[in-house]
Amino acid sequence: VFQAAFGLAQREGLEAVSMRRVAQALGVEAMSLYHHVEGKAALLDGVFELVLGKLPPAPRRTTSWQRAVKERAESLRAVLLGHPRLVPLFATRPAVTLESLRHVEHALELLRAAGLSARASLDALQVLVAFVVGHAVSTVREGEADRTAPGYETLDAAQFPRVTELIALLPSHDVDAEFRFGLDTFIAGLERRLESPR
Amino acid sequence: VFQAAFGLAQREGLEAVSMRRVAQALGVEAMSLYHHVEGKAALLDGVFELVLGKLPPAPRRTTSWQRAVKERAESLRAVLLGHPRLVPLFATRPAVTLESLRHVEHALELLRAAGLSARASLDALQVLVAFVVGHAVSTVREGEADRTAPGYETLDAAQFPRVTELIALLPSHDVDAEFRFGLDTFIAGLERRLESPR
DNA sequence: ACCTGAACACCGTTCAAGT
DNA sequence: ACCTGAACACCGTTCAAGT
Secondary structure: OHHHHHHHHHHHOHHHOOHHHHHHHOOOOOHHHHHOOOOHHHHHHHHHHHHHOOOOOOOOOOOOHHHHHHHHHHHHHHHHHHOHHHHHHHHHOOOOOHHHHHHHHHHHHHHHHHOOOHHHHHHHHHHHHHHHHHHHHHHHHOOOOOOOOOOHHHOOOOOOHHHHHHHHHHHHOOHHHHHHHHHHHHHHHHHHHHHOOO | OHHHHHHHHHHHOHHHOOHHHHHHHOOOOOHHHHHOOOOHHHHHHHHHHHHHOOOOOOOOOOOOHHHHHHHHHHHHHHHHHHOHHHHHHHOOOOOOOHHHHHHHHHHHHHHHHHOOOHHHHHHHHHHHHHHHHHHHHHHHHOOOOOOOOOOHHHOOOOOOHHHHHHHHHHHHOOHHHHHHHHHHHHHHHHHHHHHOOO
């Protein structure tokens, strides 16, 4: 049912997902979809849950909470980057679905066991998800034609020394390493908070 | 020129921004817009830059780098939440515009002065922006009708103890405090990294 | 140079009609 | 119950024609 929309979105992008196109992919005559789905919003929600379903179940806890948090965040990132054209869904659709509750429960338990309060574990989870999704969005965005690119060659090195300095690094820049930098840094911040709570 | 599109988007949302509606708002006959703007994508880019232009200039450095980084991040968040219906633009449009280069340069200088390497300052900036934008997206998303809401009352407390525990906290949950939690924690992580570089 | 009307190839959704 | 055709009120964009 949703599989057709999912496949279409993955092949041709989210903007290609129309009631007409999806119906056509199903060999059916367009308006019939409304008997199986509420409308287009519900259709996209279905696709969203389908993607979320690809998140692997939480592994049995065998390591430190730090490593476990990293594993969950990297798994989510992997799912997102595995379906680059569907990433915008995660920035548009409501985040909480029944499908995701098991993952949420596990993540909260992880953070509580690390020593965070109930409130802090909620904050930390929301922040982690916002970061992973936000960073995935920015990663995927790179694929676009950067027509706005200000033409780096014309950049005034005297006015923008730091930017100029970074342009040399840009070709070898590793966006996955960038993600791990953010994740590790945030986890280090959590550690410090646990050592000296205020 | 772009002001009309900006006003329309702010009043009625991004999906109301069509060439026809914008032209109508200008008292002109629709297809005339193509003489002033490349197409719809360019129009949205223009609106994007217009919003970015509202970011206040970096204040003269008078405090610690920690406070300066917080101020920049909170300023960006304030601009985003000041135009809730335009936030999705930041998840769709290319991030680097000439308009934003001054801000980028300042932020990089800030992070370098704190002691980060060139590469680390790039990572940190990208991560901070991804977090601020990602979190703003999630903040704004709350305004939507959460039709997917799984009906918390039917939730199995035995199966989801941590989630159940949090539902009680939810009514009094402060999303701004959540943002500051993330920001403070990330900055604390940066501090630790500076103390013991590896 | 700038604006326009008509047209093309699309949208989501409603609704009455079919089987 | 499920599917359909026609219709409504929209889209972005092209293009030849006007001033």
